[in-house]
Amino acid sequence: MMGLPLSKIPPWLASPKVVLALTTAVAVVGALVGTSMHHTPAKPEYAAGLPSDALTVDAYDCGANWTSAKPGKQNLLIANTGIQTTEVYLVDPDSGAIYGEIVGLAAGTSDQMPVVLGAGTYALRCWPADADPVTGPPVRVSASASGSMAGATTPGVLPVSREDLTAPVKAYQAYVEGGLAQLKPLVQKLQTDIAAGDLDAARTDWVPAHQQYERLGGAYDAFGDLGDAIDGLPNDLPGGVGDSGFGGFHRIEYGLWHGQSAAQLAGPAGDLVASVDKLATEFPGDQIDPLQLGLRTHEILEDAVRFELSGQSDQGSGTTLATVEANIDGTQSLLGILRPVLTPRDPDLPRIDAALTRLRALVQAQHHADGSWTPLTRLTTAQREALNSAAGGAVELLAPVATICEPRLDKS
Amino acid sequence: MTAPIGRRSLLRAAGIGGVAAAATTAGTGLALTRDPASAAAVSAAAAAAPSFHGPHQAAVLRSAAPATIMLALDVTATDKAGLTELFRTISARAAFLTSGGLPDQAGVSGPPTDSGTLGPEVVADNLTVTLGVGSSLFDDRFGLAARKPNGLFPMPVFPNDDLDQAQCHGDLSLQLSADHSDTVLHALRDIMRSVRGAAQIRWRIDGFVSPPRPSGTPRNHFGFMDGTANPDVTDPAQMSRLVWVDPAKNPAWTAGGSYLSVRLIRMLTEFWDRVSLGEQENMFGRRRGSGAPLSGHAETDAPDYSNDPTGETIPLTSHIRLANPRSAATDSSRILRRGHNYDRGVDPNGNLDMGLIFTCYQQDVRRQFETVQNRLSGEPLDDYISPFGGGYFLVLPGVSSGSDFFGSALLA
């Protein structure tokens, strides 16, 4: 698919995603090897209604009754017979790669873990609240399934720890801080243009200022109320574009492209400068949850698909594609920051890169020598389909980044 | 609204009712023969979906399913390798979805591979996935120009049409049909997700077939049984004469395929409901209650034109008489119709947007659909219907096995 993501998205077509090759097992069956480390105290009675055929887990035992497994598609039924909530993972006991998880399996409850097992060694690993992790006996699966139970073997992914994300979080923080420092003079210039009554200059300067903000990855509420003050849309305001609560870049855009006077825009321009200053001051003190990094990496473009490529955010400038270009910049910056974490874990990284390159080329084809951008409404059906499709292909590939980069099997 | 006055007064005099009218015609000594075409349609209705793999696509000879989604896609992959991967992916997804089972599992390597809207295990629900190609696929993008069959060309504008180009044509047609709407919607999401980046939906319309009321062929929005008279799908000789492409006149890669005409036709139900029953029945040439031709008394009776040269009984301008004069000379223009009702909200005037997704399969679009459409031109029914979209496609030969894929011969 032109270096495109297609084969990634349908895992049944994708190259095996297993990060560490599974050792080909010799024989199946009864593989209760090793793990005599855990003691077996008297077990509590089954909670009423717990299925009796389930693999059982508690504080000391993690699927000790799992002794053999068949290859292929299946649902592992897991019951927590202990008294504590526990995370349950299906792992490769040698490499630590994770195949499946049940988050927060409460005491006395059960759930299914759907998985496609291939040839290799598997074990359950439990991490109860306030206790150390316990790994169950290794279970070997040989050969692979056939017929309707065959499928693409569920890929194993090496867990990401919070520590793995410390350096990326710092790098992201520096990226946003640096970006905000660049944004400040751009919004000040916009304010100066408006104060001087030079609305032509304001229209020209609005675009790079807005792009600089859109590069920072402020999608989906990442910057909270200040994000709304800087880049909010009028859609949820009772008075729409005339609402007194409508401010920020899009408020100024509306005025600049709807014949409003400099005097009408002076207030919003001042407010924008103040909001950007405030964000630049407050942001360095904010804690960034490491979980956010993976989420933002895919949400920036999700946001572009929803609000930009739909035409929803445009308040008259017709520069939607300039915004999308900035969103691609932001996505690529975050990907760059996460690359050390992703490289050993996401074999589709080259496809992500290719998808973003393709999207960027389509966007830049609409950026003209005089600096102008083709408005969405002037694109042909084929051009718009190509853009939407490239963006759709990219977000489909970026979605796993968030799942892969979620910190697992570590509690700090 | 040009039904002959004389005919209308005759009906009124006879008393409007199937039995009275049937008695009148029976009294004239017309022979009442069972219509082999309608008998075939009724018996095929009970048939379950055949397997996905085979020389022909499964849905062609299958009666219209209770739920359908008709899509036109434009290919956004930019070369032949990308198109091949697109066809392979659709084939693989179709093979899985039409047989059902447990989906593949991403584990922690990405979001769930399946939307879960059919529960943890995908049910087949008699799903069929039918892929066709439009003439635009044979432009210079994929190097297929030399392979375009002569019989594949863009749908023209017919008299009484009001075509919206955004709802016409497309590189591909994709029809998903099953017993329930959740199944087709599930298949739609699954397939579109798997081809994201390679194809984009150009237009979409959802349709349904009602249950028989009270028996016989299901009814359309005008209250008439629709789908009664069709070629006999159990007769291979008829099918190779009327439905499957003629190998002598088409490129070898088309063998096993069939030409598909899609017409999206709004039915002006408010206006229709202000028309007298007699006039309604004259427009079709059939009884509304029983579905019988005006020359008979049961739905499955064959209309008799030979004893009715002036249209005393079945008006010469009636839909069924124009569509199929049942003469030796017009026999080769017969089509295999597979219509679905659609219902999609309200137009700007506050009138209901309801109508027919007219689809028909045939060996040759000019010889069949277009000939029938031209005969229907100017029919009284025209005042109550408004065609607004659709297109011509070649429904590809079937996928022969798990290692084959849609269009393999075309792309070889």
Ligand code: HEM
């Ligand atoms: C909204 C538009 C239409 C409506 C409401 C409609 C309705 C009907 C009805 C009620 C019948 C009689 C029952 C039956 O045999 O199925 C019929 C028959 C038929 N219609 Fe249509 N139809 C429409 C459009 C078309 C179009 C566009 C064509 C083809 C160009 C077509 C071709 C036929 C044919 C070939 C028959 C069977 C005639 C026979 O063999 O006796 N119809 N239609």
